Amino acid sequence: MRSVAALLLLLLCASVATACSGDRDPNPNAKPLPPSSYVLPERIVQQIRDHQDDANRIIDYFTKGPGQGQTYTRLASLVDTVGPRPSGSASLERAIDMMLGNLKADRLDNVHGEPAWIPHWVRGAEYVQLLEPHDFTMNILSLGSSVGTGPQGITAEAIVVSSFEELTNRSAEAKGKIVVFNQPFVSYGETSVYRTQGASAAAKVGGVASLIRTIAPFSIYSPHTGVQFYTDGIPKIPTACITIEDAEMMARMHARGQRIVLKVYLEAQNLNDTLSRNTVAEVVGSTHPEQVVLVSGHLDSWDIAEAAMDDAGGAIISWQALSVVKALGLKPKRTMRALLWTSEEFGGVGSQQYYNSQANNTGNYSIVMESDLGTFTPTGLEFTGSPAATAIIQQIGQLLVNANATVVDCSLTFRHLLFCSLSGVPGASLHNDNDDYFYFHHSRGDTMTVEDPVALDLCAAVWAVYAYVIADLDDMLPR
Ligand SMILES: [Zn+2]
Known part of the structure; x- marks a missing residue:
């Protein structure tokens, strides 16, 4: 079963290897997963249930606490200040600098940029x-x-x-x-x-x-x-x-x-490649600092819109997932790492270089999460992983009953998250009500007007709960 899934993923990756990232379908026909036949050991079920209070605190923080409206405000501040962030541009580097400042101001750990060479095309x-x-x-x-x-x-x-x-x-x-x-x-x-x-x-x-x-x-x-x-x-x-x-x-x-x-x-002209950065921040794990739960979105965009949807929204909720954990004083056992990719739009150029730097260390990644299919009202997670890992994700989803975000959809087709397709690391994307995603995608219509403050609060909460609980389990997600 697992090898068939892996083969399918590889075939998918191979067939669209040259396609632009951000080019995944939001699975309009996706259906909630039927109850898994895999029975989780009671020990793990209880471990997850023990996180209900933490989950509630995270949800409350974003929906009625100091984080209410913050995700929208942070997103608007970035895209209104910097504007379009095309690969190779000064404005993309300005966005990266601004985010490095934001992440440091939140007192996150190990905030830095990792160099990546990226294409520079001008219209x-x-x-x-x-x-x-x-x-x-x-x-x-x-x-x-x-x-x-x-x-x-x-x-x-x-x-x-x-x-x-x-x-x-x-x-x-x-x-x-x-x-x-x-x-x-x-x-x-x-x-x-x-x-x-x-x-x-x-x-x-x-x-x-x-x-x-x-x-x-x-x-x-x-x-x-x-x-x-x-x-x-x-x-x-x-x-x-x-x-x-x-x-x-x-x-x-x-x-x-x-x-x-x-x-x-x-x-239009293709200029010389330029040196950019993948933006990194962490909450270092208390027990297994070398083990990683990665949350991500991309900071670059096309040059014709402020691109709040594709994908500043995904980048900001990945920041928020760490920000809330820090603000609430939660101490996950393993490291939560946010990656804000550079030059995703030219084919996952930044994430490819990051993966290359980590290719011998993928055994330390519990899960790689990427939000790049919209930050509309969240409904759960799209997930790819083993039946045992799927059962764990479904159980974590039960912590989000009050946020209405318990769907675990396993039709996820990652194309450029090489961690999943090449190294078998479990992968996830935000499942959200994104039927309208391609109305705006890569067009001048991708603006803050597409985004909704209440939906963004929930996106940040759902993204944070999944990432934090996975990072705080006794064991990594099983492969
Ligand atoms: Zn995208």
């Missing part, structure tokens, strides 16, 4: 002009790592396809054209391959630029950016996302046999 001015059959300027966003068009732009006729298969079948028509992908949205994991691989697929058949229908289930004329990857040995052509509305409009024109002429102008 510049950009537009796509429809020239035929009518004159219209589209709302677009270049994709991360795209090359620019040069000062003249690229003016060419467009071909519209709905799949890679259709492009292959009509490859003779694509030469010298701008390839427009109007693929239907199936799920984020399945559909985002058009964004990550579309430019190289278009270039392979002679396309001169590619425009990708935004990867989202819903749109009010909003383009959503994200990273893309060029395939070695294939010419690099400029690529941008367009709105669902414009993709469908051009598909209708194309089906009608109308000639579509576009001018694509992108100033």
Whole structure:
């Protein structure tokens, strides 16, 4: 059972290894786990039940104590002050500096930055002009790592396809054209391959630029950016996302046999890698300081929004999980470590380098937790681990009955948390009411307006209770 799960995870990781992180689906079809057939020893059940008072104190701290409203305030202060935090930018480093100051001000332990080299891509001015059959300027966003068009732009006729298969079948028509992908949205994991691989697929058949229908289930004329990857040995052509509305409009024109002429102008550039930092803070364990419960989110974002949702929210609740434990004077047996990743959006670049530094030490990680699927009203945890570990997580969930956050969903598909996929460390993500996540994701709409103070209080409480109780059990989570 476990080896099958591990294989599935590896296959999943392999199949999307080049996709952008943050590209996981929020499991819209996820169902609460049925009661586990694994029976926990009474000793462990009692150990967990003994934490009910601590859990209540944490929940009260955030919902009616000094922490009430604090998660929203801290989140807003960061994103309103620093703004967008793209990989390689000065504003990302400013966010890291600000967070290092915040973590130190909370008197957390071992606050520091760990160096990581990260990509530096800049957008510049950009537009796509429809020239035929009518004159219209589209709302677009270049994709991360795209090359620019040069000062003249690229003016060419467009071909519209709905799949890679259709492009292959009509490859003779694509030469010298701008390839427009109007693929239907199936799920984020399945559909985002058009964004990550579309430019190289278009270039392979002679396309001169590619425009990708935004990867989202819903749109009010909003383009959503994200990273893309060029395939070695294939010419690099400029690529941008367009709105669902414009993709469908051009598909209708194309089906009608109308000639579509576009001018694509992108100033995008890839600059030299820059030195950044993963941000680290701890509450050092009282009995097993070398053993770690890791909580995380990413500080970097796309360049077009203050990105409160993706993923400053996840970063802030990871800070809050340690902050409350310190404030309440709780002393977990093993170390709680917060990691605020750098350059997640370009493919988990920061977390990859952190994992590399820890690859010989993964036996000391009890669990790796990452919140990067929204901080809406929390419902529990998404979890991947052995049946015995799952039963423990379910039992801890019972401490959160009053917070309505007892769901343990085991359909979690970590893609870049290498601790889980490569080293078998149990992994978790915040389970929350995130049905609207992809309405905002990687768009200009990802702002503080998406976030709710009451939901954030609960997110911080739920994240903290799971992390603290796991850190304070007598034993590490079983593999
Ligand atoms: Zn993200």
